[in-house]
Each structure stands twice: as C-alpha cells, then as structure tokens.
Amino acid sequence: MTPISHHITDDLLADYADGRLAQAFAVVVAAHISICDECRARVEAADTLGGLLLQDTDGVALASDRRDRVMAALDQPVHDPVPIGPSGIFPAAVMQILDGNPPRWRMLGGGIRQQILIDDRQASLRLLYIPPGRAVPEHGHQGMEMTLVLQGSFSDSAGRFGRGDVELAHDEINHQPIADPGEACICLAATDAPLRFNALIPRLLQPLFRI
C-alpha cells in the first residue's frame, strides 16, 4: 500500500482537537486520523503537552462529599450502547452517520454516485463514488473543500491522492481531479460552500463531456 503523503495541516489538527471545526470537517479529520498513524501521533503528542500542563496546574479543592459520590457511582450499571465501529473502507465516524448501514448511493450521471451525509448551516459532507477515468465533481466555487480518499485514487495538478490522502482546496485553486484507472475512487468530501442542487448536475457533466 502506498504511504499517505497528503496530511492534515497542524492548524486544522489543532482546530479539530479543540472542537472548532464544523461537524462535516471534523468527520473528515477523524476519518483521516483513523487511517493515518502520523496524524494520530501528532494529535496524541499535543495531548501529552496538554497533560503536562494539566499536571502542573494548581488544583482547586473539590467539595468534601464529591469523592464518596464518585466512588459510589463506580458500581452503577451504565447503559452505553456499543458504538458503531468501522466497516470495510469506512471509518467509524462515517459508519456512525450511516447508522451502521452501507451507503445508499444516488446516481448523478456519468456513473458518478453520491450520498449526502451532513448538510447543515455550517458545512456539508458527502460520499462520492467516481468510476475510473471520470472527473471528481466540484462542489461549489466558494469556501474550503476537504476531500479524503477512502478507496482507489485520483490525480490532479497537486499530485496523486490514494487511500488516506487528503486534498485541501480553497476557492482560488482551479483543479480538476480525475479518478485514476483501475478501481473506482470513493471519497469523503466536506465543503463549507452551500450545496447547489439545481446547478449541480449540469456543472458536473461539463467536465465529463470534456474527457
């Protein structure tokens, strides 16, 4: 397997760890960390620093009965449902949104399929299935786009992106990723530009007809 060469930036990792990312982007980062040991190590190294700072903090005394209350609660039964885990190429963070089911793809034309996972006021997230040789659809011309490859690969002017690689694109970047020959490319893509359903299909097809 080709090693991962396109990672999450330090700034974005810190934003993720501090809970500042919109849910759609946080899912992509969690999915990348699930696959990328290097970024997992960077996040955990930062936790070591946080742990040291916590360790050095002067404590504030707790109420005198708090310890007994916690010790008494140790035996209380908990009803935590078993969290949904990863399945195949899909990390747990994605499987949890899918509620443990396989994706329900919707055809977009040209063999391209998608499933929208999140569409809130901050950002949207979707799975994309792109047959070999097809162009990865653009999701809007504004804002930030974060695309994680889960299966297969695509290439554009920034290089080749395989499983685990993340491409971060801003609106000023004019790129046209094409799925590489071989396996179909499955991506997890977040964007903070609104999804434009009406304009989507025609804009999708334009690059396809150029191929």
Add this chain to the structure above:
Amino acid sequence: MTTSPLSEMTEALIAVRDHRDREAFGRLFDHFGPRLKAMLIRSGQRDGAAEDIVQDVMLVVWRKAAQFDPHRAEASAWIYRIARNRQIDLIRRRPVPQPDLLEEPPGTDPDPAQILALAEETRHLRDALSRLSAEQRQALEQSYLEDLPHSRISQLTGLPIGTIKSRIRLGLERLRHELRDLQS
C-alpha cells in the same frame, strides 16, 4: 528489578484497567480531580458545574480504562483528552467525531522499550516546557487548558488575533526545536 519508567499515575491507571483496582482509582481521583476542576474553572465553568464535569470525566476514566494504552500516552495525556472532549461535547451539544480505536490483538505483550521511549520523550518535553518564557508558557496554558477560541483570547488580552496565533505556534515550534536538539 529496575525502577519502573512509568509515572505513579500511569501505574495507577493500569491497575484500574487490569484489576478494577478501586484504591488506585481513588489515587487518580485525588490527583486529577482538583486539577481538572481548576482547568474547568479556568475555561469559565462555575464551581458546581465544574465538579459535575469532573465527576463525569472520572467515571469515564473508570469505564473506559480498557482503552488506555501506555505505549501511546501517559495517564495525564489520556485523562486530559477525555476532559477536553467532554468540555467540547457540552459546548457543541453533540459529540465530536472520534477516530477509530486502535486495538492490539488480544494477548499482545507490552513493549517495555516503547513505553520507556515515551516516558523519556515526555520528560524532554517537560524540560523544554520549563525553559519557555513566562509569556510563551501563558499562551500555551491558555490554548490547552482554557478552551477559548482564538477570537476570545484576543478579546481578553487585547492583542490582535495574528499575534496570539503566532505566539502559540512559536511556543510549539520552540518546543519542537528543543526536542530535536535533545535528540541529536
């Protein structure tokens, strides 16, 4: 037998993990409870709410101890992350998506060399931390313990946002360089 490279608290957490040791859990509570409360108060929680969150966090420590891996974290780092996630979940009102758990195949033996290397690296980081200027140290504490978005820090200190960001980054960069120097 040589002295254990593990910190006392990491030893206690392993006893909780492997033997459901309540006495060891009590030691963890006595050590981290007040520190967690201090961290929560610094990030704006009131006294009573802070204690409730401390209780939640420590109960998660008890219930999820099986996930603790001393090859990757000391107890302080692992508990720090649980507390941060709890704070963030409360603010966001929905859980932050988490990476897949790394699970070792059952029966895997601990690797003392790896555990020792982590302990040593942590010690280097602690040394590097102690050599920071008071200003850099304060910026790091704000970033790691107080859970304020950059814009809030900027408001509180009256410094432009870029300055805060570069300060935090400089602090981390200096930490990283110190670490590299120590390793060469």
